[in-house]
Amino acid sequence: MNSSQLLGFTTFAYLAASFIYIAIFVFRAKKLGLAASLLILLGFLCNTGGIALRWVESYQMGVGHAPMSNMYESLVFFAWSIAMFYLFLEFKFKNRLIGAFAVPFAFASMALASLTSPDIKPLIPALQSNWLIAHVVTCFVGYAAFAVAAGLGIMYLLRATSVDGGKEKNPDSLLATLPGLKMIDDITHKTIVFGFLWLSAGIITGAVWANSAWGTYWSWDPKETWSLITWFVYAGALHARFTKGWGGKRIAWLAIIGFVAVIFTYYGVNYLLSGLHSYGG
Amino acid sequence: MQKNKNEVWAFFSSVKLALFTFFVLAVTSIIGTVIQQGKEMQYYVDTFGAGTAKLFQLLNVPDMYNSWWFVSLLVLFSINLIVCTIDRFPNIWRLVHMDNLAMDISRIIKMPKRQAFTSDLSVDEIAQAVAGFSSSWKFERAEKDGGILFAAQKGNWSRLGVVAVHVSILLIFAGAIIGSILGFKGSVMIREGGSVEQIYLYDANNTPKPLDFELRCDRFELEIYDTGAPKEFISDLVVIEDGKEVLAKTIEVNDPLQYGGLTFYQSSYQPLEDGYAVEIGNETTKVSKKFFIRPGGPIKWEEEGLEFRIINRMGPYAMGRYRHKIFFDDASQRPVEFWTEEGKKVIIERLATNYTFSVRQLYYTGLQVTKDPGVWFVYFGCAIMLLGLYVAFFLSHKKVWIYISGEESRSRLHLSGTSNKNMIGFENDFSALTELFEQNDSLKLTRE
Numbered sequence: 001m002n003s004s005q006l007l008g009f010t011t012f013a014y015l016a017a018s019f020i021y022i023a024i025f026v027f028r029a030k031k032l033g034l035a036a037s038l039l040i041l042l043g044f045l046c047n048t049g050g051i052a053l054r055w056v057e058s059y060q061m062g063v064g065h066a067p068m069s070n071m072y073e074s075l076v077f078f079a080w081s082i083a084m085f086y087l088f089l090e091f092k093f094k095n096r097l098i099g100a101f102a103v104p105f106a107f108a109s110m111a112l113a114s115l116t117s118p119d120i121k122p123l124i125p126a127l128q129s130n131w132l133i134a135h136v137v138t139c140f141v142g143y144a145a146f147a148v149a150a151g152l153g154i155m156y157l158l159r160a161t162s163v164d165g166g167k168e169k170n171p172d173s174l175l176a177t178l179p180g181l182k183m184i185d186d187i188t189h190k191t192i193v194f195g196f197l198w199l200s201a202g203i204i205t206g207a208v209w210a211n212s213a214w215g216t217y218w219s220w221d222p223k224e225t226w227s228l229i230t231w232f233v234y235a236g237a238l239h240a241r242f243t244k245g246w247g248g249k250r251i252a253w254l255a256i257i258g259f260v261a262v263i264f265t266y267y268g269v270n271y272l273l274s275g276l277h278s279y280g281g
Numbered sequence: 282m283q284k285n286k287n288e289v290w291a292f293f294s295s296v297k298l299a300l301f302t303f304f305v306l307a308v309t310s311i312i313g314t315v316i317q318q319g320k321e322m323q324y325y326v327d328t329f330g331a332g333t334a335k336l337f338q339l340l341n342v343p344d345m346y347n348s349w350w351f352v353s354l355l356v357l358f359s360i361n362l363i364v365c366t367i368d369r370f371p372n373i374w375r376l377v378h379m380d381n382l383a384m385d386i387s388r389i390i391k392m393p394k395r396q397a398f399t400s401d402l403s404v405d406e407i408a409q410a411v412a413g414f415s416s417s418w419k420f421e422r423a424e425k426d427g428g429i430l431f432a433a434q435k436g437n438w439s440r441l442g443v444v445a446v447h448v449s450i451l452l453i454f455a456g457a458i459i460g461s462i463l464g465f466k467g468s469v470m471i472r473e474g475g476s477v478e479q480i481y482l483y484d485a486n487n488t489p490k491p492l493d494f495e496l497r498c499d500r501f502e503l504e505i506y507d508t509g510a511p512k513e514f515i516s517d518l519v520v521i522e523d524g525k526e527v528l529a530k531t532i533e534v535n536d537p538l539q540y541g542g543l544t545f546y547q548s549s550y551q552p553l554e555d556g557y558a559v560e561i562g563n564e565t566t567k568v569s570k571k572f573f574i575r576p577g578g579p580i581k582w583e584e585e586g587l588e589f590r591i592i593n594r595m596g597p598y599a600m601g602r603y604r605h606k607i608f609f610d611d612a613s614q615r616p617v618e619f620w621t622e623e624g625k626k627v628i629i630e631r632l633a634t635n636y637t638f639s640v641r642q643l644y645y646t647g648l649q650v651t652k653d654p655g656v657w658f659v660y661f662g663c664a665i666m667l668l669g670l671y672v673a674f675f676l677s678h679k680k681v682w683i684y685i686s687g688e689e690s691r692s693r694l695h696l697s698g699t700s701n702k703n704m705i706g707f708e709n710d711f712s713a714l715t716e717l718f719e720q721n722d723s724l725k726l727t728r729e
Contacts, residue, residue: 239300
């Protein structure tokens with residue numbers, strides 16, 4: 001058993017879990033609930049094992065480092081963070097319908113990872129720092145929360161089409177089986193709050209690291225700038241909610257727009273723009 | 282006039298302005314990530330055409346994050362933060378220190394969470410039991426409207442979390458301003474074996490800036506993985522003051538040298554044309570010496586009575602390494618000539634003794650030099666921000682009251698409470714407290 005096999009299995013588990021969660025929602029197949037939960041849990045355990053094994057393998061190759069140093073490793077870790085965050089939500093809110101809107105993100109991340117090179121490469125000098133783990137973990141916990149928040153935003157907008165003036169248009173419709181608007185709104189908000197704290201920590205650990213490697217904590221590098229843009233989007237959403245009482249569709253849209261900014265910060269910058277932060281992740 | 286002032290004040294303290302600034306900062310920031318920054322004017326003319334390039338120059342797009350308009354936006358953002366903090370702080374401070382015993386009973390008994398009980402005990406008896414009650418709430422007591430009021434709160438300081446976050450951003454800005462006024466950034470190249478007493482600032486003219494000390498580089502090493510990727514850049518640096526070595530440190534990427542308020546970062550390197558480091562060691566006496574030389578003329582080591590020179594070079598081979606042909610003579614027997622691989626130690630067997638000999642390419646080490654006295658403000662601001670965000674998001678100001686009043690033969694106990702956020706979490710706290718009261722036998726309470 002090596003890490004590639006485990007991570008390959010993880011991809012399958014997340015794919016299957018995505019299908020089952022969607023089936024639970026679309027076909028009202030509540031009976032499949034336990035199967036879905038076990039599958040995502042199994043996927044998560046394989047994902048964890050895959051990351052740990054990859055870590056060990058890098059030491060066996062003599063280039064030991066935390067598996068967080070290139071696009072492949074960061075996507076695998078992103079999937080891990082999403083699965084962990086989703087499992088936490090399912091446990092806390094005892095609701096599996098969120099899964100249909102969150103678990104596919106974990107699969108998508110693993111699928112994207114499978115398109116990039118999985119070779120374990122030695123660390124270049126700039127990445128040889130204790131800040132690597134702190135920076136990557138804080139950023140990706142934040143990104144994972146934002147991914148789930150975007151899923152919840154989509155869920156809210158769908159759910160909202162089934163409600164007219166506070167009343168269910170058709171109580172038997174499929175969308176009416178989703179949690180109430182107020183509850184989705186509340187979870188979305190809490191998820192954004194959680195993500196915002198971790199994104200802030202991610203930007204800060206990045207700044208401290210940049211200062212210890214290059215002597216500049218902020219250089220308006222595209223990666224830094226886009227992380228700040230993302231930060232502004234969510235800061236705006238939080239201020240609008242706390243002081244103007246924004247909620248519902250507006251916050252749902254902001255959760256989606258914010259995640260687009262996250263995707264661009266994470267993925268777009270590496271492929272479309274040039275800058276210092278070109279190792280992936 | 283007064284009204285005008287209030288309007289201006291209200292404008293600068295408004296959340297609307299904050300949202301507007303967030304939006305404009307976020308959108309304009311994109312420009313600098315799409316249009317490459319800090320290029321020569323010619324680049325913009327070639328890429329975007331003369332007209333657009335002219336417009337870029339006018340708006341300082343090539344250095345947009347330092348342009349007058351972007352800095353103005355940041356100033357507006359700061360004013361907004363300062364005015365908003367000053368505007369809201371008195372009210373927040375009042376809420377932190379509010380005397381909860383002073384609140385009207387009519388409001389207390391209508392708090393979002395409430396539960397009334399009755400008891401056959403007298404008001405004083407209940408009050409005594411409540412006073413001796415042990416829970417995580419620390420109650421204060423007052424007589425009020427003929428009854429007895431207890432009040433307790435938790436997390437009143439958490440209301441300052443949001444203030445801390447706002448102030449932390451100002452601290453970070455303050456640090457950035459201090460750094461840009463009192464600090465500087467520059468670079469310097471030092472040849473192995475050489476030393477410098479000045480650096481060159483990152484400005485238009487690369488102005489030389491003298492150092493208060495001398496900085497010497499004894500060694501630069503470029504380590505490479507088998508794959509050919511760089512493994513580490515290493516420089517041995519020595520700080521010399523008044524001719525004395527005061528500090529020696531081996532720096533690498535992510536591990537700079539700090540001295541005299543300056544920080545020296547390993548940032549680049551450059552091979553020295555025709556420059557070599559030769560190290561020779563006497564195997565018997567274990568004496569060794571390092572020479573920084575150029576090819577050609579003979580180099581002498583007087584104490585050992587030997588001389589050598591580099592007479593030929595071939596390569597480069599794998600990983601940019603060369604082979605060198607060496608002429609070596611120690612007068613104990615006939616001189617020898619041999620080829621040696623770069624960086625490899627060879628042993629020269631002579632009648633008198635054996636010598637170890639190695640030759641390698643000399644480098645300049647490239648150092649980035651930074652003086653930034655503002656960085657500690659920035660770090661302090663960052664720490665405050667994280668702490669403030671945690672407090673603002675996850676802690677809440679919870680209050681509970683107990684009002685005990687007599688009604689004919691019976692007494693009534695009102696338990697009520699509220700929280701400034703996370704009502705669901707507070708509901709759990711409140712029902713736990715309700716149960717504690719209900720299950721306390723000495724109180725003999727009946728839920729209404």
